[in-house]
Amino acid sequence: MTQTAHSRSSTAATMFSVASVLPWLLAALLLLALPTVFPSNSALTIMNQMAITIVFALAYNMLLGQGGMLSFGHAVYMGVGGFMCVHIMNYVEVNEAPVPLPLLPIFGGLFGLGLASIVGSFSTRKAGTVFAMISLGVGELIAACSIIIVAFFGGEEGISGDRTYMMPFFEVEFFTQIEVYYLTAFWLLLAAFLMYLFSRTPIGRMANAVRDNPERAEFLGYSARWVRYYSFCASGFFCGIAGALFAINFEILTEENLNLATSGSILLITFLGGIGVFFCPIVGAIVFTLLQTVLSLETELWQLYLGALFLATVMFFPDGLSGVLMRHANIVQRGRPQILVSPYTKMAIPALVTVLASAGLCEVLFHGRHAATGEHSMVLYWITIDTHSLLPWVVLIGCALGGFGLCKRIAPDVLEAWDEASRPGGVNP
């Protein structure tokens, strides 16, 4: 008895050791330092968007990764939280209620929690396909309601508010982007920390157990249904926080925040990052937002590339981008990254050529099909080319096929080096 008490207190002590607090401190410092590195307004907007996506993806992964529940309508909880926050903003503007803006995410979270506790009461009875289908149905239902119930959702144009009319918070009125950034960063850190703590509580642990083997968890005396229900509610709460942050940043919410496309993209983001470990979705959120903002400036076809990247991830790296990173970290830890250096550099050039040439081919083809008639020139990789001459086609197809052939020839060497580097007790791909 005393022994268990002792071991428990020692685990409690290690939980708050330097090693476990360090990543959070580093993250806080990073978030504080980022605006000095990227001070421009557009960079701040991108970072805000990233932060919101991270909160949403982490909340989504509480279900998908930690609880094994696949939801196809999760945008609804974020959206409803956000809609509620805009309504609160407008209410404060009219009635001058003493609500400072930084507290708004709490309200968003509570409304997300409220909706999740209602929907969860019937959707979490079963996991698996039943849950996925109910989530899809509820998602479509609420998204469709946004057109019908105009008083709350504002119909097609949505509803908008003004964050600066909220009660000033220590004389900060959130006029500038940088103030909003720090607010978002604070809530990102807080929400991520709370979600992490949730995953360490007994209920968070039981969510993992129920995900892996619900029957066994039931025999241990835990109700799988209630465990799922609590995870679902907690996830709804943090989705609501993400929605509130969205409302603060963009000051407008529309039907787009509720529909299937948004629900689908959060699934995509989370899976892209990886669902195995708590921090994995962060990578997905960062990569996705960067691709979305940077790539969409360069090309109209960014969604095509994103879809291809997503399918490739599902097919070849089922544990996501951060899974790939973690495996490499393992190899570096074992002190043998040098085995991989030369095959990787050999592989990198043809792989890059293949990808760029295929993308270029897509661009030329797209230009050929959709440009105005008579328009024959386009700029591809800073070179102006004529899409109706044969030369660019030959070069691009040649590069793509040649690069692909080379990749295929080098691939066995790379795989061999990989096996070699991760052999003793290591995980193989």
Added chain:
Amino acid sequence: MELIAINIIDGLVTGLLLFMLSSGLTLIFSMMGVLNFAHASFYMLGAYFAYQISMYIGFWPGLVIAPLAVGIGGALVERYGLRRVHQYGHVPELIFTFGLALLIEEVVQFFWGKNQMAYEEPEILQFAAFAIGGNSVPAYKVFMIFVSVGIFMGLLYVLTKTRVGMVIQAALSYPRTVEALGHNVPLVFMGVFGVGTALAGVAGVIAGPVLGTFPGMAVLLGSIVFVTIVIGGLGSLWGALIASLLIGWLTTFAASYNVEFESILLFFGLEKPEIMSESALRDIWTMTLPQIGPILPYILMILILVFRPYGLFGKRDV
């Protein structure tokens, strides 16, 4: 009375169209245990392929070639995509088909753009077949009914009376035993996936001219098809048929009867708010049946899943 008859025919067309999609989907589900989210995307591909073919050689060759092309595409997806992902488990499979649906939509926009295509029914079918009380029924609708009923009969015959059908049915329930008897089960699976997607392709070919051929057509129908097979019971062909017709009629009738919620609420003795524009519940008072028609199937599905998770005819838990 005439309105009812017209609605019955319209609902039948919608229902049979849904059935062509849901039958393939439900077969694929009972085979692989995975819901194919990209199923409606194959329907869209069917419509676009048929449009492209009809530009060159007309509608009728398209009716045959486009579904074949879609079916081959589906079989290739099964062989080189799904079979690979299968080893990781069900959730990655579901996510794979979800990603595939996104990618197919992007590919369609890549080749054909975002606008609706001018894909029309053949001229030979552009006349009114008959009229009921002044409302004429286009011949194309009759044609759609015949095509879908014909395909259903053919499917039923192949599945229940032929040797291939027996092997398929056996492989659905006891894949290992069938494999031990010397049948190539992975090939059967690939075939069923190909045929299922080809059926979706047929649906696309004949629905494209009526419902419009545009990049959003997959999303528009996709979730309804899911709703259908969940209501009918996953893996049940008869359930899929009944649920398709049910949803077809439900949405058609809801769209044509202008029942106002005001009268219902008044009937239950509720008081109408004095100033409509200030009431928070004003939307509930002004709601009409055609407005909520499109969401009725979702409400039905949620109710069914809550009270009878196997669906109407399903034997096993979804």
